Amino acid sequence: MKEQDLVAQIRKKQSFLCIGLDVDLEKIPPHLLQKEDPIFSFNKAIIDATHDLAVAYKPNTAFYEAYGLKGWRALEKTINYLNTNHPNIFTIADAKRGDIGNTSTRYAKAFYETMAFDSITVAPYMGKDSVEPFLEFEDKHAILLALTSNHGAYDFQTKQVEGTQLYKEVLKTSTTWKNADRLMYVVGATKAEYLKEIRHIIPNNFLLVPGVGAQGGSLKEVCTYGLNDHVGLLINSSRGILYASNGEDFAEAARTKAEALQQEMKDILSKA
Ligand SMILES: O=c1ccn([C@@H]2O[C@H](COP(=O)(O)O)[C@@H](O)[C@H]2O)c(=O)[nH]1
Numbered sequence: 001m002k003e004q005d006l007v008a009q010i011r012k013k014q015s016f017l018c019i020g021l022d023v024d025l026e027k028i029p030p031h032l033l034q035k036e037d038p039i040f041s042f043n044k045a046i047i048d049a050t051h052d053l054a055v056a057y058k059p060n061t062a063f064y065e066a067y068g069l070k071g072w073r074a075l076e077k078t079i080n081y082l083n084t085n086h087p088n089i090f091t092i093a094d095a096k097r098g099d100i101g102n103t104s105t106r107y108a109k110a111f112y113e114t115m116a117f118d119s120i121t122v123a124p125y126m127g128k129d130s131v132e133p134f135l136e137f138e139d140k141h142a143i144l145l146a147l148t149s150n151h152g153a154y155d156f157q158t159k160q161v162e163g164t165q166l167y168k169e170v171l172k173t174s175t176t177w178k179n180a181d182r183l184m185y186v187v188g189a190t191k192a193e194y195l196k197e198i199r200h201i202i203p204n205n206f207l208l209v210p211g212v213g214a215q216g217g218s219l220k221e222v223c224t225y226g227l228n229d230h231v232g233l234l235i236n237s238s239r240g241i242l243y244a245s246n247g248e249d250f251a252e253a254a255r256t257k258a259e260a261l262q263q264e265m266k267d268i269l270s271k272a
Helices: 003-013 030-034 038-050 068-085 101-114 128-135 166-174 189-201 219-226 250-271
Strands: 017-020 056-058 090-097 119-122 141-147 183-187 207-209 233-237
Touching: 017 090, 017 250, 030 038, 038 068, 038 250, 056 233, 068 090, 090 101, 101 119, 101 128, 119 128, 128 141, 141 166, 141 189, 166 189, 183 189, 189 219, 207 219, 219 233, 219 250, 233 250
Parallel strands: 017 056, 017 233, 056 090, 090 119, 119 141, 141 183, 183 207, 207 233
Antiparallel strands: none
């Protein structure tokens, strides 16, 4: 998907909500376990109940890989369902890949071509030649881990390396790579206080922001410095939406949670 089409969807829906499809068979409503494909049945119900409120969906591949072949099949069915029924919705494979060049190319083909995701999350640690293969595909986006939402982010990402914090070096250096205009970045909602400086280095790129809801990040704080003139934010919530109820009303309950976030976003956009 072209970035301008994502921005158009955000304006139309007055939403920059990304719903994380992190399916855990121990948390989904028990009645779904009787279905032939409980993972896909859950995702389909969530998508059907929320697609008018969200501009993106982000399955985290770990939650599918954990179930082996049936997990991969459910992931494939989910991305096909989204692409067929909601082609204007941005899709993110949260797979956190990155390897030597020829291997990264295979990862890129797996997620952009075989599964037709619009984007994939990529770890920057192996550097330019591990990331550039993900940037070779037109209208596809690599979302680079910049400053993550977990506590371990302070182990390396904020450490000073040759006079600058490592995450800032990741931001600055990555903007010099080939097709850098296809880059987006992950910044945790729990690190909102860093956003002013982050926006100084990358004023225009989209940020994928996980960590609101279950991890305690604040949507309002993220928006204070994270918003740019084309919005430039995708705020992810996974558990806070998916597991609002594990009864028969789970999809309705998920919609209520998604609606509350979308309303907050609408309000913020109207004042921006
Ligand atoms: O820094 C990061 C990068 C990725 N994630 C992922 O986002 C979701 C968050 O789920 P919640 O249930 O809304 O907390 C999950 O898939 C993480 O692996 C992140 O949280 N932080």
